[in-house]
Amino acid sequence: MAKQGAQQRRRPSIHDVASHAGVSAATVSKVLAGVTTVKPENAQRVFDAVERLGYRVDPLASDMRRAKRRIIGAIMPEFESEFFGSMVTELEGLAEQRGYTLVAASSRESEAREKEILARMHDWRVAGVVLAPVRNEHGPAAAFMKSNGMTGVLIDRVLSDDAFDTVSADSAAASAEVARMLVGKGHSHILVIGLAEQAATVRARLEGFRAQALALNPSVRIDVITSEVSVEPLRSSLRDYFARGERPTAVYSLLLKGTLVALSEFRRRGWHCPNDISLVGFDDAEWMQVTWPSIAAVVQPVRQIASEAMNLLFRRVEGAVGPPTARLEPCQVLMRESVGSPGNGPHSGGGDRQQPPLS
Amino acid sequence: MAKQGAQQRRRPSIHDVASHAGVSAATVSKVLAGVTTVKPENAQRVFDAVERLGYRVDPLASDMRRAKRRIIGAIMPEFESEFFGSMVTELEGLAEQRGYTLVAASSRESEAREKEILARMHDWRVAGVVLAPVRNEHGPAAAFMKSNGMTGVLIDRVLSDDAFDTVSADSAAASAEVARMLVGKGHSHILVIGLAEQAATVRARLEGFRAQALALNPSVRIDVITSEVSVEPLRSSLRDYFARGERPTAVYSLLLKGTLVALSEFRRRGWHCPNDISLVGFDDAEWMQVTWPSIAAVVQPVRQIASEAMNLLFRRVEGAVGPPTARLEPCQVLMRESVGSPGNGPHSGGGDRQQPPLS
DNA sequence: CAAGGACGAAAAATCGATTTATCGATTAGA
DNA sequence: TCTAATCGATAAATCGATTTTTCGTCCTTG
Numbered sequence: 001m002a003k004q005g006a007q008q009r010r011r012p013s014i015h016d017v018a019s020h021a022g023v024s025a026a027t028v029s030k031v032l033a034g035v036t037t038v039k040p041e042n043a044q045r046v047f048d049a050v051e052r053l054g055y056r057v058d059p060l061a062s063d064m065r066r067a068k069r070r071i072i073g074a075i076m077p078e079f080e081s082e083f084f085g086s087m088v089t090e091l092e093g094l095a096e097q098r099g100y101t102l103v104a105a106s107s108r109e110s111e112a113r114e115k116e117i118l119a120r121m122h123d124w125r126v127a128g129v130v131l132a133p134v135r136n137e138h139g140p141a142a143a144f145m146k147s148n149g150m151t152g153v154l155i156d157r158v159l160s161d162d163a164f165d166t167v168s169a170d171s172a173a174a175s176a177e178v179a180r181m182l183v184g185k186g187h188s189h190i191l192v193i194g195l196a197e198q199a200a201t202v203r204a205r206l207e208g209f210r211a212q213a214l215a216l217n218p219s220v221r222i223d224v225i226t227s228e229v230s231v232e233p234l235r236s237s238l239r240d241y242f243a244r245g246e247r248p249t250a251v252y253s254l255l256l257k258g259t260l261v262a263l264s265e266f267r268r269r270g271w272h273c274p275n276d277i278s279l280v281g282f283d284d285a286e287w288m289q290v291t292w293p294s295i296a297a298v299v300q301p302v303r304q305i306a307s308e309a310m311n312l313l314f315r316r317v318e319g320a321v322g323p324p325t326a327r328l329e330p331c332q333v334l335m336r337e338s339v340g341s342p343g344n345g346p347h348s349g350g351g352d353r354q355q356p357p358l359s
Numbered sequence: 360m361a362k363q364g365a366q367q368r369r370r371p372s373i374h375d376v377a378s379h380a381g382v383s384a385a386t387v388s389k390v391l392a393g394v395t396t397v398k399p400e401n402a403q404r405v406f407d408a409v410e411r412l413g414y415r416v417d418p419l420a421s422d423m424r425r426a427k428r429r430i431i432g433a434i435m436p437e438f439e440s441e442f443f444g445s446m447v448t449e450l451e452g453l454a455e456q457r458g459y460t461l462v463a464a465s466s467r468e469s470e471a472r473e474k475e476i477l478a479r480m481h482d483w484r485v486a487g488v489v490l491a492p493v494r495n496e497h498g499p500a501a502a503f504m505k506s507n508g509m510t511g512v513l514i515d516r517v518l519s520d521d522a523f524d525t526v527s528a529d530s531a532a533a534s535a536e537v538a539r540m541l542v543g544k545g546h547s548h549i550l551v552i553g554l555a556e557q558a559a560t561v562r563a564r565l566e567g568f569r570a571q572a573l574a575l576n577p578s579v580r581i582d583v584i585t586s587e588v589s590v591e592p593l594r595s596s597l598r599d600y601f602a603r604g605e606r607p608t609a610v611y612s613l614l615l616k617g618t619l620v621a622l623s624e625f626r627r628r629g630w631h632c633p634n635d636i637s638l639v640g641f642d643d644a645e646w647m648q649v650t651w652p653s654i655a656a657v658v659q660p661v662r663q664i665a666s667e668a669m670n671l672l673f674r675r676v677e678g679a680v681g682p683p684t685a686r687l688e689p690c691q692v693l694m695r696e697s698v699g700s701p702g703n704g705p706h707s708g709g710g711d712r713q714q715p716p717l718s
Numbered sequence: 719c720a721a722g723g724a725c726g727a728a729a730a731a732t733c734g735a736t737t738t739a740t741c742g743a744t745t746a747g748a
Numbered sequence: 749t750c751t752a753a754t755c756g757a758t759a760a761a762t763c764g765a766t767t768t769t770t771c772g773t774c775c776t777t778g
Contacts, residue, residue: 061764420734
C-alpha cells in the first residue's frame with residue numbers, strides 16, 4: 001500500500017544543471033568550485049539552475065577522482081562510555097566543519113577487529129584516520145596503517161609514536177595531582193588498580209602517581225592490582241586483596257570500569273566513602289556527582305583532544321611533513337566527597353545499609 | 360623527516376588484476392561477483408592475481424552505478440549515553456554483517472541539525488536510514504525522508520507512523536509493571552517526572568503507569584512534573600515541588616537524565632533511598648548497580664531494537680512494499696535497593712552524610 | 719594584415735568499478 | 749553444408765563528478 005519510494009525520480013545530476021543553464025557540465029563544476037574565469041552571466045545561469053532543480057553535489061562521485069576522499073575514519077574501543085561517546089560527537093562535528101564525512105566504527109576492545117576495520121577504511125581510501133587503539137601505539141593496527149601509507153592520528157591510550165602524531169590526556173600529571181591530594185590528606189596506604197594491557201597509559205598514570213606520592217612522603221605504601229585483559233579478574237583480585245585483610249585508606253582507580261568495580265566491592269563489604277575508605281577514579285562520568293557520596297575523578301579534556309587530533313590530522317592530510325608530534329592535554333582533577341582524611345571512621349560494616357556485608 | 364606516506368604506490372585497480380590474469384576487467388568483475396559462466400581456468404587466474412596483488416574492491420567505485428549505495432545512515436540524538444552508544448555499536452555490527460558501511464551522526468538533540476544530517480545522507484544516496492528522532496515521528500526529519508522518497512526506520516522515541524516502520528521499547532507495558540511494583544509495595548503518592556517534548560514515548564510511559572496504578576488502587580495520588588525542552592527547568596520544578604512540602608513516597612523518572620536529577624535533588628535534601636523515598640528510572644546504566652543504594656531501572660532491549668530495526672530496514676531496501684509496521688519490544692524491570700515500602704523511615708535529613716542538607 | 723596571446727567555454731579523458739552490447743569460435747540443427 | 753544457437757569473453761557504455769585538452773573568438777601587436 002503505502003510504498004515508501006513514492007517519488008523515485010532520479011536526482012538531478014550536474015548534466016541536468018548544465019543543460020538547464022545552457023552551458024557544459026565542466027562549466028557548472030567550475031562555477032560551483034568558485035573558479036573565477038567564468039562569465040558572470042553564465043555563473044548566474046548556473047546558480048539559477050542549481051536553485052531551480054535543487055541540485056546538490058554527489059559526494060561519492062565527487063570523490064572518485066581524488067586519491068584521498070573527503071572521508072575521515074574514527075575507530076574507538078567502544079561507544080558505550082561517556083568519554084568515547086563525546087569523543088565521537090566532537091570528531092564528527094569537526095570533520096563536518098571541514099566538509100568531511102566521519103565514518104565511525106567500534107573495535108569492541110579487539111585488536112583483530114581493529115585491523116579489519118582499518119583495512120575496510122583503507123578500501124574506502126579515507127583521507128585520514130583517528131585511531132584510539134585498544135592497547136597502545138604498538139599494535140597491529142598502527143603497523144597496518146604504517147605499511148599502507150595511511151594518514152592518521154593516534155589518541156587516548158598512547159604516549160608517542162615514530163610514525164604518527166599522538167594526542168592524549170596528560171595522565172602522569174593528573175595522577176601526580178591525585179597523589180598530592182591523597183597524600184596531602186594524610187593517606188599513607190593507597191591501593192592503585194588498573195588494566196595492564198593498556199601499557200602506555202597505565203604505566204604513565206601509575207608512575208606519575210607513585211613518583212609524586214613518594215616524593216611527598218617516602219614512607220607511603222602503594223599497592224598495585226592490575227589484570228591483563230578484562231575487569232572481572234580485577235574484581236576477584238580486589239576481592240581477595242580485601243579478604244586477606246589489606247586495609248588501604250584510599251583507592252585510586254586508573255580507569256572508569258575499575259572505579260565501578262571498586263565501588264561495588266566497597267558496597268559488598270558495607271564500606272562507605274569516605275569514612276571507611278577514600279576513592280578517586282580516572283575518568284569522570286555524569287552520575288558521579290549525584291551518587292552518595294559523589295565520586296572524585298580525573299576529567300579528561302575531550303574537546304581539546306578531539307580538536308587537537310583533528311588539527312594535526314588535517315595538517316598531514318594537506319601534506320605536512322616532519323617528525324610526528326606527541327601532545328599531552330592537561331586534565332582537571334575534580335575533588336568530591338569520596339575523598340576524606342583517613343582515620344575519620346573505623347572499617348566497619350556500619351552505615352545505613354539494610355543487609356549485612358556479603359563476604 | 361618521517362613522512363607518513365612512505366609507500367604511496369597506487370592501489371591496484373580491477374584493470375591491474377585483469378592484465379595480470381590475462382583477461383578483461385569485465386571478466387574479473389564477474390568472477391568476483393560469483394558469476395558461473397566463466398571458464399574455471401580463467402577464474403583461477405583471476406583469483407591468483409587478486410591474491411598476488413592484494414586487490415580489494417573499491418566500495419566507492421563499486422557503488423557508483425547503483426541507485427542505492429551500500430551505506431546505511433544512523434542518526435541518534437546523542438552518543439554520550441549507554442543506550443545510544445550501544446545502539447550504534449549494534450547497528451554498526453549488523454550493517455557490517457550485510458556488507459554495508461554505517462555512517463553515524465549525532466543530531467545533538469536538535470531537529471534542525473537532524474534535518475541537515477538527513478540531507479547530507481540523501482546526498483550520499485544511502486540505501487536506508489535508522490533515525491532516532493529528537494522528538495517523535497512527526498518531526499521535520501521524517502517529513503524530509505518522506506518527501507524525498509528515502510527508505511528508513513524510526514526507532515526509540517516513536518510509536519507508529521504512516522510511512523515508516525517503527526521500533527521502540529514497550530514503554531507502556533514496562534511502566535505498567537513499574538506501577539504494579541510500586542503500588543504493590545504500598546506506595547500511594549507517587550511523583551512522575553519526564554520531558555514533554557518527546558511526546559509519544561512520554562505519554563505512553565505516563566499513561567501506562569497511571570492506568571495500571573489506578574487500576575490497582577483507585578485512590579493513589581500521581582503527581583506529574585515535566586519540562587518542555589531541557590532538564591534544568593525540570594530540576595528547578597522538582598526543587599520547588601519538594602520545597603513547597605510535597606512528600607511523595609516514590610519517584611518514577613521517565614528518562615535517564617531525570618533519574619540523575621532526582622538523585623541529586625534527594626541528595627541536596629539529605630534524603631536516602633529507599634528509607635526516605637523510593638526511586639525507579641526508565642533506562643538502565645552500568646553505574647546504577649554500584650551506587651549506594653543501587654537504582655531500580657527499566658532496561659531497554661537495545662539488541663532487539665537494533666536487530667529488528669535492521670531487519671525491517673533491509674526488507675524495505677530490498678524492495679518490500681506494504682503498510683508500515685510498528686514494533687514494540689518488551690523491556691525488563693530491574694528491581695534494586697532504591698525501592699522499598701513507604702513508611703519505613705521518616706523524611707529526615709539523617710544518614711551518614713557529613714554536611715547538612717543544602718536547602 | 720597576419721601571427722601570437724588571452725579568454726571563456728566546450729569536448730574529452732579520468733576515477734574504478736558494473737553492466738550491456740558485441741564478437742568470434744564452436745556446436746547443433748536443418 | 750550452411751545457418752542458427754550457444755558459450756565465453758571482450759569492448760564499450762555507464763554512473764556523476766573533476767580536470768585536462770582542445771577549440772573558437774576577440775584582441776593585441778609587429
